[in-house]
Amino acid sequence: MLRLSTYKTPPYFASVSLATCFAGAVFTVLSQKITLILFIILIILFYFANKKEKINFEKINFEINPQDKLLGSREINFSSILYIEKEDFQENPEDGFFRLSLGEEVRLKNAYIIKAVDLVKDEKGNITEVLCEYDSKSRSGSNTPESNRKVKGTIHWVSATDSVKAKVNIYDRLFKVPEPGKENDLKNEVNQNSLEVKEAFVEPYLAESLEAQQFQFQRLGYFVRTDNKKTLEFNKTVGLRDSWKK
Numbered sequence: 001m002l003r004l005s006t007y008k009t010p011p012y013f014a015s016v017s018l019a020t021c022f023a024g025a026v027f028t029v030l031s032q033k034i035t036l037i038l039f040i041i042l043i044i045l046f047y048f049a050n051k052k053e054k055i056n057f058e059k060i061n062f063e064i065n066p067q068d069k070l071l072g073s074r075e076i077n078f079s080s081i082l083y084i085e086k087e088d089f090q091e092n093p094e095d096g097f098f099r100l101s102l103g104e105e106v107r108l109k110n111a112y113i114i115k116a117v118d119l120v121k122d123e124k125g126n127i128t129e130v131l132c133e134y135d136s137k138s139r140s141g142s143n144t145p146e147s148n149r150k151v152k153g154t155i156h157w158v159s160a161t162d163s164v165k166a167k168v169n170i171y172d173r174l175f176k177v178p179e180p181g182k183e184n185d186l187k188n189e190v191n192q193n194s195l196e197v198k199e200a201f202v203e204p205y206l207a208e209s210l211e212a213q214q215f216q217f218q219r220l221g222y223f224v225r226t227d228n229k230k231t232l233e234f235n236k237t238v239g240l241r242d243s244w245k246k
Helices: 014-024 206-209
Strands: 032-035 040-044 059-062 075-076 081-085 104-109 115-121 129-133 157-158 164-171 196-200 213-219 221-225 233-239
Touching: 075 157, 075 206, 164 206, 196 206, 213 233
Parallel strands: 032 213, 040 129, 164 233
Antiparallel strands: 040 081, 059 075, 081 157, 104 115, 115 129, 164 196, 213 221, 221 233
Protein backbone atom coordinates (compact mmCIF):
# COMPACT_ATOMS: atom_id res chain seq x y z
CA MET A 1 0.00 0.00 0.00
CA LEU A 2 1.62 3.26 -1.18
CA ARG A 3 0.29 6.75 -0.53
CA LEU A 4 2.05 9.79 -1.97
CA SER A 5 1.18 13.45 -1.46
CA THR A 6 2.80 16.88 -1.69
CA TYR A 7 2.37 19.68 0.84
CA LYS A 8 3.10 23.40 0.94
CA THR A 9 3.19 23.40 4.74
CA PRO A 10 4.70 20.89 7.19
CA PRO A 11 2.32 17.93 7.07
CA TYR A 12 0.49 16.41 10.01
CA PHE A 13 -0.49 12.76 9.84
CA ALA A 14 -2.97 11.28 12.29
CA SER A 15 -1.65 8.11 13.92
CA VAL A 16 -4.84 6.35 12.91
CA SER A 17 -3.68 6.66 9.28
CA LEU A 18 -0.56 4.62 10.05
CA ALA A 19 -2.65 2.05 11.90
CA THR A 20 -5.07 1.77 8.99
CA CYS A 21 -2.26 1.24 6.48
CA PHE A 22 -0.61 -1.41 8.61
CA ALA A 23 -3.81 -3.29 9.31
CA GLY A 24 -4.78 -3.23 5.65
CA ALA A 25 -1.41 -4.64 4.65
CA VAL A 26 -1.30 -7.56 7.06
CA PHE A 27 -4.95 -8.40 7.79
CA THR A 28 -5.29 -11.21 5.24
CA VAL A 29 -1.88 -12.82 5.71
CA LEU A 30 -1.36 -13.16 9.47
CA SER A 31 -2.13 -16.23 11.50
CA GLN A 32 -4.88 -15.59 14.05
CA LYS A 33 -4.31 -16.84 17.59
CA ILE A 34 -6.35 -16.71 20.77
CA THR A 35 -4.77 -14.78 23.62
CA LEU A 36 -6.37 -13.86 26.94
CA ILE A 37 -4.97 -10.94 28.91
CA LEU A 38 -7.58 -10.27 31.62
CA PHE A 39 -8.95 -13.72 32.34
CA ILE A 40 -11.11 -15.77 34.68
CA ILE A 41 -11.40 -19.54 35.05
CA LEU A 42 -14.36 -21.35 33.53
CA ILE A 43 -15.21 -24.83 34.86
CA ILE A 44 -17.41 -27.07 32.69
CA LEU A 45 -19.36 -29.37 34.95
CA PHE A 46 -19.89 -33.02 33.96
CA TYR A 47 -17.63 -32.71 30.90
CA PHE A 48 -17.05 -36.29 29.72
CA ALA A 49 -18.62 -37.53 32.96
CA ASN A 50 -21.06 -39.63 30.91
CA LYS A 51 -18.22 -41.51 29.19
CA LYS A 52 -16.38 -44.51 30.59
CA GLU A 53 -12.96 -43.69 29.20
CA LYS A 54 -10.76 -41.08 30.83
CA ILE A 55 -10.32 -38.18 28.44
CA ASN A 56 -8.57 -35.00 29.52
CA PHE A 57 -9.11 -33.04 26.33
CA GLU A 58 -10.27 -33.27 22.75
CA LYS A 59 -9.20 -31.46 19.63
CA ILE A 60 -11.09 -28.41 18.38
CA ASN A 61 -10.38 -27.17 14.88
CA PHE A 62 -9.70 -23.48 14.19
CA GLU A 63 -9.02 -21.76 10.88
CA ILE A 64 -5.58 -20.20 10.74
CA ASN A 65 -7.08 -17.11 9.12
CA PRO A 66 -10.80 -16.93 8.23
CA GLN A 67 -9.95 -14.46 5.46
CA ASP A 68 -7.71 -16.96 3.66
CA LYS A 69 -9.02 -20.53 3.58
CA LEU A 70 -5.87 -21.72 1.79
CA LEU A 71 -3.86 -21.28 5.00
CA GLY A 72 -5.68 -24.30 6.42
CA SER A 73 -6.51 -24.88 10.07
CA ARG A 74 -5.00 -25.78 13.41
CA GLU A 75 -6.17 -27.83 16.38
CA ILE A 76 -6.21 -26.72 20.01
CA ASN A 77 -7.15 -28.73 23.06
CA PHE A 78 -10.51 -28.43 24.78
CA SER A 79 -10.83 -29.44 28.44
CA SER A 80 -13.09 -29.08 31.45
CA ILE A 81 -11.05 -26.13 32.75
CA LEU A 82 -10.74 -23.15 30.43
CA TYR A 83 -9.69 -19.51 30.59
CA ILE A 84 -12.02 -16.86 29.17
CA GLU A 85 -11.73 -13.09 28.95
CA LYS A 86 -12.89 -11.37 32.12
CA GLU A 87 -14.96 -8.92 30.05
CA ASP A 88 -16.88 -11.84 28.54
CA PHE A 89 -18.72 -12.46 31.81
CA GLN A 90 -21.01 -10.14 33.77
CA GLU A 91 -22.74 -11.19 36.96
CA ASN A 92 -25.32 -8.43 36.47
CA PRO A 93 -25.41 -7.96 32.69
CA GLU A 94 -26.02 -4.49 31.35
CA ASP A 95 -28.43 -3.84 28.49
CA GLY A 96 -27.12 -5.20 25.21
CA PHE A 97 -24.64 -7.60 26.80
CA PHE A 98 -24.83 -10.86 24.86
CA ARG A 99 -21.90 -12.77 26.30
CA LEU A 100 -21.86 -15.01 29.36
CA SER A 101 -23.97 -14.34 32.47
CA LEU A 102 -25.75 -16.51 35.03
CA GLY A 103 -28.56 -18.53 33.50
CA GLU A 104 -27.70 -17.50 29.94
CA GLU A 105 -26.21 -19.52 27.09
CA VAL A 106 -23.32 -18.67 24.79
CA ARG A 107 -21.22 -20.69 22.40
CA LEU A 108 -17.58 -21.32 23.09
CA LYS A 109 -15.96 -20.51 19.76
CA ASN A 110 -15.84 -23.61 17.53
CA ALA A 111 -16.89 -25.77 20.49
CA TYR A 112 -19.98 -26.21 22.67
CA ILE A 113 -22.92 -24.21 23.92
CA ILE A 114 -22.59 -23.56 27.65
CA LYS A 115 -24.71 -22.00 30.39
CA ALA A 116 -23.31 -20.36 33.54
CA VAL A 117 -24.94 -21.81 36.66
CA ASP A 118 -22.81 -20.67 39.60
CA LEU A 119 -19.82 -18.57 40.69
CA VAL A 120 -16.81 -18.87 42.96
CA LYS A 121 -15.52 -15.67 44.57
CA ASP A 122 -12.49 -14.80 46.70
CA GLU A 123 -12.58 -13.16 50.12
CA LYS A 124 -12.84 -9.73 48.49
CA GLY A 125 -15.85 -10.70 46.41
CA ASN A 126 -13.97 -10.92 43.11
CA ILE A 127 -15.12 -13.63 40.71
CA THR A 128 -12.43 -16.28 40.32
CA GLU A 129 -14.38 -19.11 38.66
CA VAL A 130 -17.53 -19.46 36.59
CA LEU A 131 -19.21 -22.86 36.80
CA CYS A 132 -21.02 -23.94 33.64
CA GLU A 133 -23.08 -26.74 32.21
CA TYR A 134 -22.58 -27.73 28.58
CA ASP A 135 -24.71 -29.29 25.90
CA SER A 136 -22.72 -32.36 24.85
CA LYS A 137 -24.54 -32.58 21.50
CA SER A 138 -23.96 -28.96 20.52
CA ARG A 139 -20.38 -29.14 19.24
CA SER A 140 -19.85 -26.85 16.27
CA GLY A 141 -19.88 -28.58 12.91
CA SER A 142 -21.49 -31.79 14.18
CA ASN A 143 -24.71 -30.93 12.31
CA THR A 144 -26.94 -32.11 15.13
CA PRO A 145 -30.14 -30.23 15.96
CA GLU A 146 -28.43 -29.09 19.17
CA SER A 147 -25.40 -27.77 17.30
CA ASN A 148 -27.66 -25.71 15.03
CA ARG A 149 -29.35 -23.95 17.92
CA LYS A 150 -28.92 -20.19 17.81
CA VAL A 151 -27.48 -18.37 20.81
CA LYS A 152 -26.81 -14.64 20.99
CA GLY A 153 -23.13 -14.69 21.87
CA THR A 154 -19.86 -16.44 21.08
CA ILE A 155 -16.78 -16.13 23.30
CA HIS A 156 -13.22 -17.33 22.83
CA TRP A 157 -11.15 -19.41 25.21
CA VAL A 158 -7.96 -21.36 25.79
CA SER A 159 -7.59 -24.64 27.64
CA ALA A 160 -5.97 -24.44 31.07
CA THR A 161 -4.33 -27.83 30.44
CA ASP A 162 -1.83 -26.62 27.88
CA SER A 163 -2.08 -22.86 27.40
CA VAL A 164 1.20 -20.98 27.82
CA LYS A 165 1.98 -17.91 29.88
CA ALA A 166 3.29 -14.88 28.02
CA LYS A 167 4.21 -11.28 28.66
CA VAL A 168 2.30 -8.80 26.52
CA ASN A 169 3.30 -5.15 26.11
CA ILE A 170 0.33 -2.93 25.25
CA TYR A 171 1.52 0.31 23.68
CA ASP A 172 -0.73 3.33 23.44
CA ARG A 173 -0.03 6.77 21.97
CA LEU A 174 3.03 8.52 23.37
CA PHE A 175 1.13 11.81 23.60
CA LYS A 176 -2.35 12.62 24.93
CA VAL A 177 -3.13 15.16 22.21
CA PRO A 178 -3.24 14.75 18.41
CA GLU A 179 -0.66 17.51 17.72
CA PRO A 180 1.98 17.45 20.48
CA GLY A 181 3.90 20.67 20.96
CA LYS A 182 1.27 22.87 19.37
CA GLU A 183 0.54 24.55 22.71
CA ASN A 184 4.22 24.60 23.78
CA ASP A 185 3.47 22.20 26.65
CA LEU A 186 5.15 19.06 25.40
CA LYS A 187 6.07 17.70 28.82
CA ASN A 188 2.50 17.71 30.10
CA GLU A 189 1.21 16.25 26.86
CA VAL A 190 3.14 13.00 27.33
CA ASN A 191 0.89 10.01 27.99
CA GLN A 192 2.14 8.51 31.26
CA ASN A 193 0.18 5.33 30.52
CA SER A 194 1.56 4.72 27.06
CA LEU A 195 2.81 1.27 28.08
CA GLU A 196 0.99 -1.42 30.04
CA VAL A 197 2.65 -4.75 30.73
CA LYS A 198 0.23 -7.67 31.10
CA GLU A 199 0.44 -11.37 31.85
CA ALA A 200 -1.49 -13.46 29.36
CA PHE A 201 -2.40 -17.03 28.49
CA VAL A 202 -1.85 -17.93 24.85
CA GLU A 203 -2.25 -20.92 22.56
CA PRO A 204 0.64 -23.40 22.95
CA TYR A 205 1.69 -22.93 19.31
CA LEU A 206 2.97 -19.46 20.18
CA ALA A 207 5.73 -20.96 22.32
CA GLU A 208 7.34 -22.07 19.06
CA SER A 209 7.08 -18.67 17.38
CA LEU A 210 10.17 -16.88 16.12
CA GLU A 211 11.57 -13.43 16.82
CA ALA A 212 9.78 -10.74 14.76
CA GLN A 213 7.01 -13.16 13.77
CA GLN A 214 3.66 -11.35 13.62
CA PHE A 215 0.18 -12.47 14.70
CA GLN A 216 -3.32 -11.19 15.03
CA PHE A 217 -4.60 -11.88 18.54
CA GLN A 218 -8.35 -12.26 18.24
CA ARG A 219 -10.29 -9.18 19.37
CA LEU A 220 -7.08 -7.56 20.64
CA GLY A 221 -4.98 -6.42 17.71
CA TYR A 222 -1.73 -7.13 15.89
CA PHE A 223 1.33 -8.28 17.82
CA VAL A 224 4.95 -9.19 17.13
CA ARG A 225 7.22 -11.61 19.00
CA THR A 226 10.12 -9.84 20.72
CA ASP A 227 13.75 -10.95 20.97
CA ASN A 228 13.37 -11.80 24.66
CA LYS A 229 15.09 -15.18 25.04
CA LYS A 230 13.99 -15.78 28.65
CA THR A 231 10.28 -15.06 28.40
CA LEU A 232 7.63 -15.51 25.73
CA GLU A 233 6.90 -11.85 24.98
CA PHE A 234 4.86 -9.91 22.41
CA ASN A 235 4.57 -6.22 21.56
CA LYS A 236 1.34 -4.70 20.35
CA THR A 237 1.69 -2.86 17.05
CA VAL A 238 -1.89 -1.89 16.15
CA GLY A 239 -5.26 -2.45 17.80
CA LEU A 240 -8.30 -3.72 15.94
CA ARG A 241 -10.47 -0.78 16.89
CA ASP A 242 -9.35 2.82 17.33
CA SER A 243 -11.00 4.65 20.20
CA TRP A 244 -9.24 7.95 19.58
CA LYS A 245 -11.55 10.96 19.70
CA LYS A 246 -10.45 14.27 18.29
